[in-house]
Amino acid sequence: xxxxxxxxxxxxxxxxxxxxxxxxxxxxxxxxxxxxxxxxxxxxxxxxxxxxxxxxxxxxxxxxxxxxxxxxxxxxxxxxxxxxxxxxxxxxxxxxxxxxxxxxxxxxxxxxxxxxxxxxxxxxxxxxxxxxxxxxxxxxxxxxxxxxxxxxxxxxxxxxxxxxxxxxxxxxxxxxxxxxxxxxxxxxxxxxxxxxxxxxxxxxxxxxxxxxxxxxxxxxxxxxxxxxxxxxxxxxxxxxxxxxxxxxxxxxxxxxxxxxxxxxxxxxxxxxxxxxxxxxxxxxxxxxxxxxxxxxxxxxxxxxxxxxxxxxxxxxxxxxxxxxxxxxxxxxxxxxx
Amino acid sequence: xxxxxxxxxxxxxxxxxxxxxxxxxxxxxxxxxxxxxxxxxxxxxxxxxxxxxxxxxxxxxxxxxxxxxxxxxxxxxxxxxxxxxxxxxxxxxxxxxxxxxxxxxxxxxxxxxxxxxxxxxxxxxxxxxxxxxxxxxxxxxxxxxxxxxxxxxxxxxxxxxxxxxxxxxxxxxxxxxxxxxxxxxxxxxxxxxxxxxxxxxxxxxxxxxxxxxxxxxxxxxxxxxxxxxxxxxxxxxxxxxxxxxxxxxxxxxxxxxxxxxxxxxxxxxxxxxxxxxxxxxxxxxxxxxxxxxxxxxxxxxxxxxxxxxxxxxxxxxxxxxxxxxxxxxxxxxxxxx
Numbered sequence: 001x002x003x004x005x006x007x008x009x010x011x012x013x014x015x016x017x018x019x020x021x022x023x024x025x026x027x028x029x030x031x032x033x034x035x036x037x038x039x040x041x042x043x044x045x046x047x048x049x050x051x052x053x054x055x056x057x058x059x060x061x062x063x064x065x066x067x068x069x070x071x072x073x074x075x076x077x078x079x080x081x082x083x084x085x086x087x088x089x090x091x092x093x094x095x096x097x098x099x100x101x102x103x104x105x106x107x108x109x110x111x112x113x114x115x116x117x118x119x120x121x122x123x124x125x126x127x128x129x130x131x132x133x134x135x136x137x138x139x140x141x142x143x144x145x146x147x148x149x150x151x152x153x154x155x156x157x158x159x160x161x162x163x164x165x166x167x168x169x170x171x172x173x174x175x176x177x178x179x180x181x182x183x184x185x186x187x188x189x190x191x192x193x194x195x196x197x198x199x200x201x202x203x204x205x206x207x208x209x210x211x212x213x214x215x216x217x218x219x220x221x222x223x224x225x226x227x228x229x230x231x232x233x234x235x236x237x238x239x240x241x242x243x244x245x246x247x248x249x250x251x252x253x254x255x256x257x258x259x260x261x262x263x264x265x266x267x268x269x270x271x272x273x274x275x276x277x278x279x280x281x282x283x284x285x286x287x288x289x290x291x292x293x294x295x296x297x298x299x300x301x302x303x304x305x306x307x308x309x310x311x312x313x314x315x316x317x318x319x320x321x322x323x324x325x326x327x328x329x330x331x332x333x334x335x336x337x
Numbered sequence: 338x339x340x341x342x343x344x345x346x347x348x349x350x351x352x353x354x355x356x357x358x359x360x361x362x363x364x365x366x367x368x369x370x371x372x373x374x375x376x377x378x379x380x381x382x383x384x385x386x387x388x389x390x391x392x393x394x395x396x397x398x399x400x401x402x403x404x405x406x407x408x409x410x411x412x413x414x415x416x417x418x419x420x421x422x423x424x425x426x427x428x429x430x431x432x433x434x435x436x437x438x439x440x441x442x443x444x445x446x447x448x449x450x451x452x453x454x455x456x457x458x459x460x461x462x463x464x465x466x467x468x469x470x471x472x473x474x475x476x477x478x479x480x481x482x483x484x485x486x487x488x489x490x491x492x493x494x495x496x497x498x499x500x501x502x503x504x505x506x507x508x509x510x511x512x513x514x515x516x517x518x519x520x521x522x523x524x525x526x527x528x529x530x531x532x533x534x535x536x537x538x539x540x541x542x543x544x545x546x547x548x549x550x551x552x553x554x555x556x557x558x559x560x561x562x563x564x565x566x567x568x569x570x571x572x573x574x575x576x577x578x579x580x581x582x583x584x585x586x587x588x589x590x591x592x593x594x595x596x597x598x599x600x601x602x603x604x605x606x607x608x609x610x611x612x613x614x615x616x617x618x619x620x621x622x623x624x625x626x627x628x629x630x631x632x633x634x635x636x637x638x639x640x641x642x643x644x645x646x647x648x649x650x651x652x653x654x655x656x657x658x659x660x661x662x663x664x665x666x667x668x669x670x671x672x673x674x
Contacts (some may be wrong), residue, residue: 062610103591111591111615112637165616241611254440254448271577272398275621276600278448279502282619284612320613 019068019128020317021085022058029317032068035124039131042085044092044133046336048311049126050151051324052071053240054184054263055119058322062263063121069128070334071119074141074150081135091153093290094118098176110287111147127317129336139290145297151333152304153293154184159189160296161288162259169234170194175249178238179206181307182261184248186238187215192301198232200251203328209306232256242266245282254278259285307331343452356361356405357654359395364656369405371463374469378568379422381412381429381470383673385648386463387488388661390519390577393599396658398627400601402459407464407671408456411478411487418472425627432457432476446622464654466673482634483508486593489641496526497633498625499573506571507531515575516554518644518668519598523575524552529638534579535569537588540647540665544644569593579603581592582619591615598622617669644668 016031037043050072058065069095077085096116097109104112118133119125141150159182163169172195176187179201187210197215199207207217236259237248245268249258258280259269274280276312296302309330312320317334324332340557353368374380381430395402408431414422433453434446439451455470458461478487509532513524516538524536524547528576534552536544544554573596574585581604586595595617599606611617633639646667649657654671661669 063614073339113591114398128655179383245609246604254450255445260613262607262609264609266609267606268609268612269606270607272599272601272621273598273603275619276597276623277400277621279621279623281621282612284609284614284616285619286613286616 013224017129018072019124019315020321022066022069024066025319027059027069027318029315032124032128033247034130035132037079037081040081040136041132042077042081042090042135042138044073044090044131044138045078046073046075046126046129047148048087048151049057049073049314049334049336050155051321051332051334052155053180055127056321056325057263058120059325060077065120066164067119068124068128068131069119070125070128072151072154073126073131074147074153075126075131075336077138078130085135085138085140089141089150090138091141091150091294092118092133092139093157093287093291094120094154095287096123096134096137101298111183120206127314127334137245139294140145142294145294146305148308148333149297151303152185152286152307152331153290153297156185156189156296156302156304157288157290157293158182158261158286159288159302160292161285162186162261162267163193163281163292164289165285166234166257166259167193172196172234173232173249174197175200175235175248176238177201177235177244177251178240178262179203180238180240182240184209184307184330185237185302185304186261188213188302189296190236191215192296195234209303211274213303213314234259237262240264244266246270249274249280249282252278252280257281257283259283261285304331308333313333338350340458354466355489355651356461357651357658359403359406359409361403362404364655364658365395366638366652369461371467372469374416374418374532375471377418377473378417378420378469379414379472379475380402380426381427381468381475381525382415382462383410383412383425383466383468383650385484386410386671387492388658388669389492389672392464393658393662394600395457396662400504402457405461405463405465405468406456406457407462408454408490409491410463411484411490412463412468412469412673414475415467420457422472424473426478426487427475428478428487428627428631429455429470430624431457431491432495432624433460433471446611463555464617464651465542466651473563476631479635482631486634486641489522489668490627490634490645491624493522493526493633493639493641494625494627495519495598495623495632496522496639497629498622499527499598500530500629501524501626502622503596504530504573504592504622509533509571510569512537512569512572512585512588513575514538514572514581515577515599516540516587517575517577519577520573521546521667522577522639522641523573523598525639526633527552527573529633531572544639551638571596574599577601579605583607586611586617586619587616589617592617594618594620594621598618625639641668645670648672 097112098114116123434449435451453460
């Protein structure tokens with residue numbers, strides 16, 4: 001095996017590459033050893049990478065992760081285990097399951113207890129010149145999609161996870177709380193499934209981004225009026241705040257469903273009266289279907305272009321992370337090559 | 338209508354009866370006006386009533402209820418709107434829906450926003466000599482069941498609600514956290530559906546109550562060992578504590594389901610990492626199917642007799658409520674006539 005790996009990794013084996021590193025307290029740009037692809041893995045040269053709220057939560061201790069962060073990327077395969085993907089532009093699913101445990105056998109590979117997760121758990125991420133991923137995780141990015149659209153496949157897939165879990169939503173009223181990056185994607189994904197979507201946020205100008213998709217925008221302050229309270233069968237918390245799930249739950253009618261997408265590193269507080277008396281259903285929601293996300297981007301069901309706030313070169317990664325952490329900032333990316 | 342009511346209420350119209358009254362701060366035994374049955378309602382003479390944790394939560398502000406509490410009872414119909422039930426021993430469902438709203442039309446009468454709830458919301462309860470309920474809410478209690486078993490139909494039905502919501506559970510491992518009244522009923526109900534039940538509590542002697550039903554008992558302290566952590570696909574919180582749902586969630590494997598039954602009047606605190614990363618499903622659960630509960634008691638699927646701690650006459654209702662509020666006390670009832 002070692003021979004095969006050495007052979008398969010002729011470009012930069014033993015060399016170093018530029019990567020962002022989180023040491024448990026700060027992010028810094030460092031030279032780190034080039035990752036060695038394991039059997040069945042490809043070596044990918046990163047073209048562009050997106051900064052996600054989860055990356056910023058890592059700085060607050062999320063998943064106790066130490067290493068190279070980043071999990072939204074588009075890249076070009078430099079070395080392919082099978083040979084077939086070399087030179088192709090790809091995006092990649094971030095969960096790497098063991099394939100043999102009980103969860104994997106039940107089709108729940110994303111919940112494999114032995115998994116690594118790109119830039120989040122046990123596997124160096126994409127804020128780097130190169131990364132490795134199992135080829136089984138890779139999807140070709142159609143030529144019609146831009147690099148930035150490729151970067152957005154992962155978060156768009158996370159938005160479509162909601163429909164896998166509680167869909168179909170055709171004809172249903174869905175409240176999406178939070179008009180940040182995730183909220184704007186979730187609102188569009190849910191609307192593409194036929195739901196009547198009410199996006200609730202603090203930035204009316206963002207309502208205009210999604211207006212043409214039939215999505216209603218309501219400014220946050222007015223949601224405390226009785227008009228909105230407990231009127232929705234489905235509400236999705238995309239606030240990224242520890243109070244978000246409770247506020248979203250207040251929007252639900254009895255027997256309604258609350259989807260929680262935010263991975264904040266603080267404890268949620270929820271009213272048990274509303275939960276139990278109204279028999280609310282709460283669904284935690286994480287990673288989603290890449291194929292559906294790519295199709296949504298191809299069909300224009302989800303428009304991600306208005307979400308690009310600013311791009312920085314990898315050399316200015318620390319500045320990019322600081323910029324992305326500012327309140328009200330949309331998607332920040334790092335261009336790598 | 339008024340003539341009909343007056344006719345239908347010849348026994349005690351204009352009179353008074355003994356009842357427990359909660360004035361927003363204390364419980365007291367008072368003489369209150371005898372309730373007048375509305376159209377379609379029966380007047381029921383209460384035989385025995387059970388004290389539920391919800392009644393004690395009312396003292397902490399639950400549902401902001403003021404009035405006669407109590408919702409677990411067995412009684413004899415004194416006057417029947419249809420005439421058919423007079424003299425029969427009955428138990429009664431506690432939610433009284435309007436029958437014409439959107440929720441009622443969708444078969445969600447228990448969530449009707451216009452509903453009254455016996456002893457909990459807008460309708461005098463059963464800690465009294467008489468109560469009124471719509472005849473549609475009443476179920477005949479089979480002669481083979483004792484008065485105490487009749488009192489327990491409502492909480493047993495609440496236990497079977499879990500199976501309505503997330504069943505069938507045959508062959509599944511289910512953790513039931515809390516060995517109080519509710520936990521002992523839930524463990525038995527879930528076991529009767531074929532689940533392998535692990536009851537986790539602080540009272541090993543209660544494990545013996547349910548041992549013969551194949552239910553394993555684990556003492557609470559040892560649940561912090563890695564052995565139990567995240568091993569169950571389903572966990573039910575029956576602790577009645579604000580920390581219970583979080584502790585029960587820690588017992589779940591990824592993609593597991595947490596059922597929350599306790600209606601505590603404090604906010605729950607939950608880990609969003611576990612909820613979102615492990616895509617946990619949380620289900621609030623309240624009132625359940627009376628017919629199934631009566632059948633379970635008839636078949637001996639659920640044995641409630643070991644749960645009776647002590648009975649007090651209605652005249653000593655305040656003492657009964659104080660006694661029921663002591664830690665570790667099982668079911669306390671009031672015998673009325």
